[in-house]
Amino acid sequence: MRSRLALTARHRLRLDLALPRIFRLKPAKFKYIAPNSSEEVVSHLASYNGEARCLSGGQSLLPLMNFRLIRPEALIDLNRCPGLDYLRRDDGQLVIGPMTTQSTVEYSDLVKTCCPLITKTMIYLGSPTIRNRGTIGGTLAHADRTAELPAVAVALEAELIAQSPMGIRRIAADDFFRGDLSTDLRTDEMLLEIRFPVSPAGSLSAFTEATNRHHDLALAGVAVHLELAEGGLVANARIVCNGIAPSPVRLKRVEQTLCGTRADDDAVRDAVQFSLEGVEPEGDIHASADYRSAALPRLVARALQQAVADGPRLQ
Amino acid sequence: MSDEKLLVRMSVNGRKIERRVEPRLLLADFLRSELRLTGTHVGCAHGVCGACTVLINGNTGRSCIAFAVQMEGASIETVESLAGNGPLSPLQEAFHEHHALQCGFCTPGFLMTANQLLKRNPDPTEQEIRRALAGNLCRCTGYVNIVRAVKAAARKMRTAAAGTKSVPATPSANN
Numbered sequence: 001m002r003s004r005l006a007l008t009a010r011h012r013l014r015l016d017l018a019l020p021r022i023f024r025l026k027p028a029k030f031k032y033i034a035p036n037s038s039e040e041v042v043s044h045l046a047s048y049n050g051e052a053r054c055l056s057g058g059q060s061l062l063p064l065m066n067f068r069l070i071r072p073e074a075l076i077d078l079n080r081c082p083g084l085d086y087l088r089r090d091d092g093q094l095v096i097g098p099m100t101t102q103s104t105v106e107y108s109d110l111v112k113t114c115c116p117l118i119t120k121t122m123i124y125l126g127s128p129t130i131r132n133r134g135t136i137g138g139t140l141a142h143a144d145r146t147a148e149l150p151a152v153a154v155a156l157e158a159e160l161i162a163q164s165p166m167g168i169r170r171i172a173a174d175d176f177f178r179g180d181l182s183t184d185l186r187t188d189e190m191l192l193e194i195r196f197p198v199s200p201a202g203s204l205s206a207f208t209e210a211t212n213r214h215h216d217l218a219l220a221g222v223a224v225h226l227e228l229a230e231g232g233l234v235a236n237a238r239i240v241c242n243g244i245a246p247s248p249v250r251l252k253r254v255e256q257t258l259c260g261t262r263a264d265d266d267a268v269r270d271a272v273q274f275s276l277e278g279v280e281p282e283g284d285i286h287a288s289a290d291y292r293s294a295a296l297p298r299l300v301a302r303a304l305q306q307a308v309a310d311g312p313r314l315q
Numbered sequence: 316m317s318d319e320k321l322l323v324r325m326s327v328n329g330r331k332i333e334r335r336v337e338p339r340l341l342l343a344d345f346l347r348s349e350l351r352l353t354g355t356h357v358g359c360a361h362g363v364c365g366a367c368t369v370l371i372n373g374n375t376g377r378s379c380i381a382f383a384v385q386m387e388g389a390s391i392e393t394v395e396s397l398a399g400n401g402p403l404s405p406l407q408e409a410f411h412e413h414h415a416l417q418c419g420f421c422t423p424g425f426l427m428t429a430n431q432l433l434k435r436n437p438d439p440t441e442q443e444i445r446r447a448l449a450g451n452l453c454r455c456t457g458y459v460n461i462v463r464a465v466k467a468a469a470r471k472m473r474t475a476a477a478g479t480k481s482v483p484a485t486p487s488a489n490n
Contacts (some may be wrong), residue, residue, distance in 0.1 A: 029337075
């Protein structure tokens with residue numbers, strides 16, 4: 001074997017020309033299917049019986065495929081399926097098509113008006129480049145434990161609409177997320193639409209998370225949504241964490257403690273001490289369980305203070 | 316499973332391209348191996364390092380986590396589009412002047428990402444530059460000179476825009 005140092009530039013060029021066929025193919029082979037309608041998508045899903053995956057933005061799916069952690073028999077590309085990419089307000093709900101990119105949602109005035117919590121959370125999802133390709137439906141259906149949007153969907157009591165060859169089914173966000181990379185969607189179902197109730201006037205919201213660097217994976221995150229009754233008392237509180245367990249976790253005791261208060265400094269201090277009640281943050285290579293347990297109350301306090309500081313949603 | 320090759324048509328740096336590709340061929344490898352546009356670098360191959368960043372229909376995207384076959388009808392711009400055969404772009408010049416690269420491996424991705432930032436925001440703060448570039452990894456420079464170069468390029472581009480009386484692009488909604 002020749003020494004690597006002996007390779008001249010010309011040798012290297014020749015190697016480069018000879019080898020790409022071996023080195024350039026990273027994912028395992030798959031059948032590529034690009035249907036034109038959601039009906040076709042679900043009929044393909046059904047025929048592959050769990051061996052096919054939907055391809056939306058691909059920002060989580062392709063890394064798994066490049067490392068061959070998954071080898072789907074077929075990819076069903078939703079990108080050529082018209083009519084899955086929209087944002088509209090409909091009957092007290094913000095309705096989002098699953099193929100709407102995260103960047104589109106991030107910059108949308110409609111989203112900011114209807115559900116400010118979504119807008120506030122978008123800058124935490126990956127980098128701007130990831131958000132250009134990543135979709136709303138993709139991040140929800142992928143259901144990574146560190147993803148931010150599942151926690152927001154639970155906080156805002158979103159409704160996820162699934163389509164299968166049998167028809168259409170509505171799933172509450174509370175029931176949708178089932179564990180690591182696991183949702184209530186069956187193998188013959190696709191996520192067809194996401195509906196967020198328009199946040200009531202006067203509601204407060206915030207999102208915050210702990211990461212090693214901005215737009216790294218969340219070590220722990222907290223979404224806060226508070227609805228205020230007449231007189232400024234909290235009537236409904238939803239406080240949901242990402243990154244600490246396989247799926248989003250509601251901090252019910254904190255929610256209960258905040259209800260009926262004005263969410264002022266004293267109320268926040270009282271509520272935050274219950275952040276770990278019924279919750280056991282898990283440890284992994286990114287952060288220990290102790291770290292997450294120490295971080296969580298601080299994140300809850302920060303999110304609540306931020307929600308109050310941001311002020312109520314108008315209209 | 317399939318060995319079948321599919322026809323894909325796209326525009327790359329303004330040139331119409333038509334090729335038959337295996338579905339599993341990544342856009343980054345298509346650009347490098349099929350089109351010999353080796354300015355786009357593949358670092359991590361799972362969407363973390365940003366070295367493979369290109370523009371897909373005008374927005375930055377990572378070419379290592381997109382399939383070439385998905386690019387039917389798309390317009391792609393790679394780092395080779397910044398200067399073409401002409402002089403360096405102001406951003407590239409600023410990288411050169413401020414020593415914003417050492418080994419250069421990550422540079423194509425930084426250029427494409429910073430280029431989009433400056434189109435959306437002609438006068439970014441240091442914080443905005445750092446946030447915009449946080450998805451690109453550089454193991455040599457410590458980022459200080461990269462941030463400096465982007466600031467300098469922004470200044471130069473604003474001056475040039477004011478000189479020609481053209482209105483600088485305002486940050487606008489994506490898509």
